Amino acid sequence: MNPIRKKRLTIVLFLLVGIGVAVGLTTYALRQNINLFYDPSQIAAGEAPVDVRIRAGGMVEEGSVVRDPESLKVVFRVTDFNASVPVEYVGILPDLFAEGQGVVAMGKINGRGRFVADQVLAKHDENYMPPEVADALEKASKGQNKAGETAQPESY
Amino acid sequence: MFPELGQFALILALLLAVLLSVVPLVGSVTGRDNLQAFARPLASGMFVFIALAFGLLTHAFLTDDFSVAYVANNSNSMLPWFYKFSAVWGGHEGSLLLWILMLTGWTLAVAIFSRRLPSVMISQVLSVLGMVSVGFLLFIIVTSNPFDRLLPNVPADGADLNPLLQDIGLIMHPPMLYMGYVGFSVAFAFAIAALINGRLDAAWARWSRPWTTVAWAFLSIGIALGSWWAYYELGWGGWWFWDPVENASLLPWLSGTALMHSLAVTEKRGVFKSWTVLLAIVTFALSLLGTFLVRSGVLTSVHAFASDPERGKFLLMLLAVTMIASLALYAFRAPVVHVRARYGSLSREIFLLLNNVLLVSATLLVAIGTLYPLVLDYLELGKLSIGEPFFNLTFSPLAVAAGLLLGAGIFSRWKKTDGGWLGRKLLWPLAVSVVASTVVMIGYGGFRPWAFAGVFTAMWVTVATLWDLWDKSASRKGRLHGLKRQSRSYWGMVLGHLGLAMVMAGATVVSNYGIERDVRMTPGDVATVGDYQFVFTDIGERRGQNFTAQYGGFDVMLDGEKVAELHPEKRQYSVGMSVMTEADIDAGLFRDIFVAIGERISDDAWAIRLQYKPLVRWLWLGALVMAIGGFLAISDKRYRIRDRADERVPGNAAPAGPVKVEAEALS
Numbered sequence: 001m002n003p004i005r006k007k008r009l010t011i012v013l014f015l016l017v018g019i020g021v022a023v024g025l026t027t028y029a030l031r032q033n034i035n036l037f038y039d040p041s042q043i044a045a046g047e048a049p050v051d052v053r054i055r056a057g058g059m060v061e062e063g064s065v066v067r068d069p070e071s072l073k074v075v076f077r078v079t080d081f082n083a084s085v086p087v088e089y090v091g092i093l094p095d096l097f098a099e100g101q102g103v104v105a106m107g108k109i110n111g112r113g114r115f116v117a118d119q120v121l122a123k124h125d126e127n128y129m130p131p132e133v134a135d136a137l138e139k140a141s142k143g144q145n146k147a148g149e150t151a152q153p154e155s156y
Numbered sequence: 157m158f159p160e161l162g163q164f165a166l167i168l169a170l171l172l173a174v175l176l177s178v179v180p181l182v183g184s185v186t187g188r189d190n191l192q193a194f195a196r197p198l199a200s201g202m203f204v205f206i207a208l209a210f211g212l213l214t215h216a217f218l219t220d221d222f223s224v225a226y227v228a229n230n231s232n233s234m235l236p237w238f239y240k241f242s243a244v245w246g247g248h249e250g251s252l253l254l255w256i257l258m259l260t261g262w263t264l265a266v267a268i269f270s271r272r273l274p275s276v277m278i279s280q281v282l283s284v285l286g287m288v289s290v291g292f293l294l295f296i297i298v299t300s301n302p303f304d305r306l307l308p309n310v311p312a313d314g315a316d317l318n319p320l321l322q323d324i325g326l327i328m329h330p331p332m333l334y335m336g337y338v339g340f341s342v343a344f345a346f347a348i349a350a351l352i353n354g355r356l357d358a359a360w361a362r363w364s365r366p367w368t369t370v371a372w373a374f375l376s377i378g379i380a381l382g383s384w385w386a387y388y389e390l391g392w393g394g395w396w397f398w399d400p401v402e403n404a405s406l407l408p409w410l411s412g413t414a415l416m417h418s419l420a421v422t423e424k425r426g427v428f429k430s431w432t433v434l435l436a437i438v439t440f441a442l443s444l445l446g447t448f449l450v451r452s453g454v455l456t457s458v459h460a461f462a463s464d465p466e467r468g469k470f471l472l473m474l475l476a477v478t479m480i481a482s483l484a485l486y487a488f489r490a491p492v493v494h495v496r497a498r499y500g501s502l503s504r505e506i507f508l509l510l511n512n513v514l515l516v517s518a519t520l521l522v523a524i525g526t527l528y529p530l531v532l533d534y535l536e537l538g539k540l541s542i543g544e545p546f547f548n549l550t551f552s553p554l555a556v557a558a559g560l561l562l563g564a565g566i567f568s569r570w571k572k573t574d575g576g577w578l579g580r581k582l583l584w585p586l587a588v589s590v591v592a593s594t595v596v597m598i599g600y601g602g603f604r605p606w607a608f609a610g611v612f613t614a615m616w617v618t619v620a621t622l623w624d625l626w627d628k629s630a631s632r633k634g635r636l637h638g639l640k641r642q643s644r645s646y647w648g649m650v651l652g653h654l655g656l657a658m659v660m661a662g663a664t665v666v667s668n669y670g671i672e673r674d675v676r677m678t679p680g681d682v683a684t685v686g687d688y689q690f691v692f693t694d695i696g697e698r699r700g701q702n703f704t705a706q707y708g709g710f711d712v713m714l715d716g717e718k719v720a721e722l723h724p725e726k727r728q729y730s731v732g733m734s735v736m737t738e739a740d741i742d743a744g745l746f747r748d749i750f751v752a753i754g755e756r757i758s759d760d761a762w763a764i765r766l767q768y769k770p771l772v773r774w775l776w777l778g779a780l781v782m783a784i785g786g787f788l789a790i791s792d793k794r795y796r797i798r799d800r801a802d803e804r805v806p807g808n809a810a811p812a813g814p815v816k817v818e819a820e821a822l823s
Contacts, residue, residue, distance in 0.1 A: 003498065004498075007498075007499070007501075010501060010506075011509065014509060014510065014513055015513060017513075018513035018514065018516070018517045019517065019520070021517065025521070025549070025550045025553065026520075026521055026524055026525075026550055028549075029545070029546045029549040029550045030524075030525075030528075030542065030546060032545070032546075033542055033543045033545045033546035033549070034540050034541075034542060034546075035540055035541045035542070035543055036538060036539065036540045037538075037539035037540060037541070053543075055539075055540075055541055067757055067758075069757060069758045069761070070676070071676055072674055072675070072676055072754075072757070072763050090674075091674045091763075092392070092674050092752075092754030092755065092763045092765055093754065093755055093763075095734075095735040095736060095737055096734070096735065097755075106543075135539070
């Protein structure tokens with residue numbers, strides 16, 4: 001093999017090894033870190049897996065937020081106006097968290113069907129709706145009303 | 157009246173951009189100098205009209221012209237003037253106009269600073285930039301006109317700028333980021349021009365290098381500003397979330413870093429040409445992709461605009477057209493390029509090749525993690541998200557590998573490096589790094605494998621870089637003379653690598669040894685975080701220009717002594733009634749102390765977040781050092797001297813570069 005071909009072969013091999021390692025690591029890491037999204041109806045119907053990290057989202061049900069006065073624990077219900085799911089969270093809630101607003105929570109469903117969140121994300125301005133939540137609401141309302149319609153801009 | 161003028165200016169700029177993308181290109185292909193001569197005036201004209209449009213939009217903001225829909229949506233008469241100014245790019249339309257302003261600014265800069273380039277080359281480069289401008293001007297005029305009026309029902313006042321954006325970090329972040337994004341369009345234009353006229357040579361690489369480096373430097377600053385802003389304003393102390401929008405800016409940075417290194421090889425040794433061209437195309441495509449992801453509303457993120465799908469489609473089309481056209485051109489023209497130079501299997505070329513493999517792998521990885529959920533969602537195969545652990549798990553090993561190679565690569569020579577010599581050379585830096593990282597580990601109290609890997613890599617890069625500087629600056633006339641003799645581009649490299657080491661050290665230490673506690677506190681309570689005690693002294697009210705705030709007081713004690721007094725706030729903005737958390741931070745070179753107020757739990761109890769963040773500043777300082785390195789590198793006089801050499805042989809195909817390379821290859 002002449003030196004140029006040899007060089008090219010080395011380059012190709014390097015590339016293949018690099019890409020191979022990347023793909024290997026990626027698939028390995030992907031398998032463990034994919035978080036599926038479920039809406040309250042699906043969770044209430046038992047479609048969501050127990051004890052697996054998932055995302056859930058919907059509207060915070062009016063009057064459902066109960067705060068423990070002695071700790072940072074808070075319990076509220078998330079609804080898509082079809083079904084609702086209790087969510088438990090210990091920590092600081094985002095500024096725009098409020099009853100009647102959209103949220104997305106990350107966490108696991110425990111044995112008693114309660115969603116234990118380790119992260120709660122609220123939308124970041126009054127007009128914006130997380131696409132998942134908008135979708136879930138739209139699905140639940142089946143076009144009766146346009147609750148999930150995303151409103152105007154703007155934020156950055 | 158003024159807004160209509162602004163729109164008119166945009167349309168005129170579009171016409172000029174169309175002319176720019178056609179006339180000089182035709183001139184360069186047919187060899188007609190008089191047509192090529194249009195390139196510079198057209199580029200200047202385009203910039204003037206865009207600057208005019210931008211000025212008029214700014215004027216509308218500063219004078220509270222709420223008849224303009226964009227102003228009404230993003231500003232308010234109560235805003236201080238500097239936020240009115242930064243609100244110009246606080247929403248979709250205006251930030252797009254800023255994008256275009258940058259693009260035409262870069263185009264103008266190319267027209268001004270490339271006087272020594274052959275006329276054919278410069279005509280083609282400016283034409284390609286003109287085409288990019290056409291795409292974006294069409295986009296803004298068709299889908300996102302910032303000058304749309306709300307007539308006849310002019311609102312009495314504006315809807316306010318999102319309070320999140322009322323911040324110095326956000327005044328600076330988008331312009332810097334865009335300078336980077338858009339700057340890569342110059343490298344792209346050079347690559348396309350080189351493909352068109354088949355001149356992929358060392359001279360082309362030398363011309364592209366400073367533009368690429370400066371774009372990269374701006375992008376580094378832009379990303380760092382975004383991270384810094386998220387840290388104190390948004391993230392409750394987090395500095396990187398692997399949020400798709402962050403990733404969107406990281407992607408062109410990674411491939412841009414690869415491009416910068418690959419260009420170095422192409423310039424010095426005349427190899428990797430096709431690869432470099434491809435990287436230039438890909439980097440620009442990733443910049444476009446970033447713009448698409450951020451601007452189309454497909455993502456859940458702070459940056460997402462709940463916007464109309466037409467915009468997303470248009471951007472996607474723009475991306476597709478750019479990609480297909482440039483890759484087709486690449487497919488037809490790239491094989492023309494021949495490689496003449498040779499290099500051994502252990503050489504600087506190989507080290508830089510590995511650097512590129514790692515950087516491109518990292519780019520792919522981040523791209524997969526970012527795009528996979530979007531593609532699945534689009535195909536309606538389910539909604540999912542890919543969490544931070546994925547990125548941490550896959551990105552960190554690549555970063556460590558790149559750092560380890562970097563340390564060895566610094567000592568390597570072009571063409572051929574002796575393995576035994578390199579091994580002996582690395583022995584001492586290795587020993588020093590191991591000892592130093594162990595000391596650091598002990599200092600932070602506890603050995604952790606990942607922390608050690610990160611700290612060691614940072615140390616290794618630092619020691620190797622300084623060692624090499626020491627070697628190179630040896631001089632009979634004394635050390636100072638030796639240091640002065642080093643070129644600015646060498647200093648640029650040294651700073652670039654030291655900055656990287658700082659970022660690595662900061663990221664590793666703050667993720668492994670940072671402490672975060674959420675606690676319930678009433679005034680008078682004391683909470684302990686690491687070695688620090690936080691005393692919640694009081695909480696009261698305070699009024700700002702456009703908000704009222706709950707204003708907390710905290711004394712931070714270390715060994716019984718007060719080291720800081722912090723006043724975090726919870727603000728209520730009077731327009732829009734939105735609530736914002738303003739953390740207070742005692743910043744230090746080696747640690748930050750961070751306090752933020754959460755919600756009120758009962759009458760006198762509050763949720764409080766307390767944090768100890770060691771070395772967190774190094775993340776942003778490191779990025780700044782990298783960027784300074786970039787600016788230093790482009791100020792190197794060799795770019796100017798070599799340019800003068802070109803001037804002596806006008807229109808000639810790169811006198812110095814390829815000839816030298818061939819000579820080396822033959823010898």
